[in-house]
Amino acid sequence: MLAAGVIAAVPAHAGPTLDKIKARGVIKVGVGTQAGFFAPDSNGKWQGFFVDFGRALAVTVFNDPDKVEFTSSSPQQRLPALQAGQFDILLSGVTQTITRAFKLNFHFGPVVFYDGQGILVKKSVGVTKAADLDGATIGVQSGTTGEQNIADFFRKNGKTYKSVVIEDTNTFTQALLSGRVDALTQDGSDLGLRRAALPNPDDYVLLPERLSKEPLAPAVLGGDDRWLEIVNWTVYATIQAEEFGIDSKNVDSFLTSSDPAIKRFLGVDPSLGEAIGLDPKFAYNIIKKVGNYGEIFERNLGKGTKIGFDRGLNQLWTKGGLIYSPPFR
Numbered sequence: 001m002l003a004a005g006v007i008a009a010v011p012a013h014a015g016p017t018l019d020k021i022k023a024r025g026v027i028k029v030g031v032g033t034q035a036g037f038f039a040p041d042s043n044g045k046w047q048g049f050f051v052d053f054g055r056a057l058a059v060t061v062f063n064d065p066d067k068v069e070f071t072s073s074s075p076q077q078r079l080p081a082l083q084a085g086q087f088d089i090l091l092s093g094v095t096q097t098i099t100r101a102f103k104l105n106f107h108f109g110p111v112v113f114y115d116g117q118g119i120l121v122k123k124s125v126g127v128t129k130a131a132d133l134d135g136a137t138i139g140v141q142s143g144t145t146g147e148q149n150i151a152d153f154f155r156k157n158g159k160t161y162k163s164v165v166i167e168d169t170n171t172f173t174q175a176l177l178s179g180r181v182d183a184l185t186q187d188g189s190d191l192g193l194r195r196a197a198l199p200n201p202d203d204y205v206l207l208p209e210r211l212s213k214e215p216l217a218p219a220v221l222g223g224d225d226r227w228l229e230i231v232n233w234t235v236y237a238t239i240q241a242e243e244f245g246i247d248s249k250n251v252d253s254f255l256t257s258s259d260p261a262i263k264r265f266l267g268v269d270p271s272l273g274e275a276i277g278l279d280p281k282f283a284y285n286i287i288k289k290v291g292n293y294g295e296i297f298e299r300n301l302g303k304g305t306k307i308g309f310d311r312g313l314n315q316l317w318t319k320g321g322l323i324y325s326p327p328f329r
Helices: 016-024 049-062 078-083 098-102 146-156 169-177 188-197 225-244 251-256 260-266 271-276 282-289 293-300
Strands: 027-031 068-072 089-095 106-108 113-115 117-122 136-141 161-166 183-187 204-206 214-221
Touching: 016 049, 016 225, 027 049, 027 078, 049 068, 049 089, 049 225, 049 282, 049 293, 078 089, 078 214, 098 106, 113 188, 117 146, 117 169, 117 188, 136 146, 136 169, 146 161, 146 183, 161 169, 169 183, 169 188, 183 188, 188 204, 214 225, 225 260, 225 282, 225 293, 251 260, 251 282, 260 271, 260 282
Parallel strands: 027 068, 027 089, 136 161, 136 183
Antiparallel strands: 089 214, 106 214, 113 214, 117 183, 117 204
């Protein structure tokens, strides 16, 4: 730890991505198509867990949660589209991997959702664990990490299976309903949502194993550190707010706090924001207009929704989970 004052504040530069966004007047965000995570409502307005982080980013840049344009992109199309500059960021449930970082030059922001690959089967098949699917036909979506994960699982366990690669997201579930495949494999959260949307969800079982780690994070094109840091600290602001106990309803009451850490975080003490070149009140604005991490989770995925996910690993580190923010200082 260096003594305070040893390192002078470095003037912040906007960076090419932020310059482009400000000139355009809107952030272009690539998303997927799964209710709870990202889907338009009956009025055509995008809603969802990842969508809210896009709105938080728009608040950081413009102090306006609506200055963001969401476009649905398939798992096969999303990464090439980001490389081609069609998006400023992907908030489409991309798994952070070393190959995507080094070979494809994608940089990742903080993990916003910890997931794991699961397997969904018909209850009538009578299996209770993944290893029971020896010789089964399993549907997997192309363009995802699931293809390699399922191959690794069966190879490691000395079992065989037949892979059916399905490109069209909309026909993925139909392959199981029609009997084209015996099982589907995908992120556990995705399969849970698909099962809940089926006419008779109790006829299907999400097997208990998770075959992989699937840390889902914002993805940006490498080469613009400034833009990446804006993404990072936008996400961290939502997490730090929850850790402080600050939410969209009580944030104003914290403006008179005597805690220096909270004063810096909310911009009451403007020195931090001024030093890094952001609006000193960017964290306050995010929490006031979008909410903290816990609010975002519960509003879109939590127990009060039809989806009803537990926080699990996506609980704050102070409560046994993995969600953690570096200090705002």
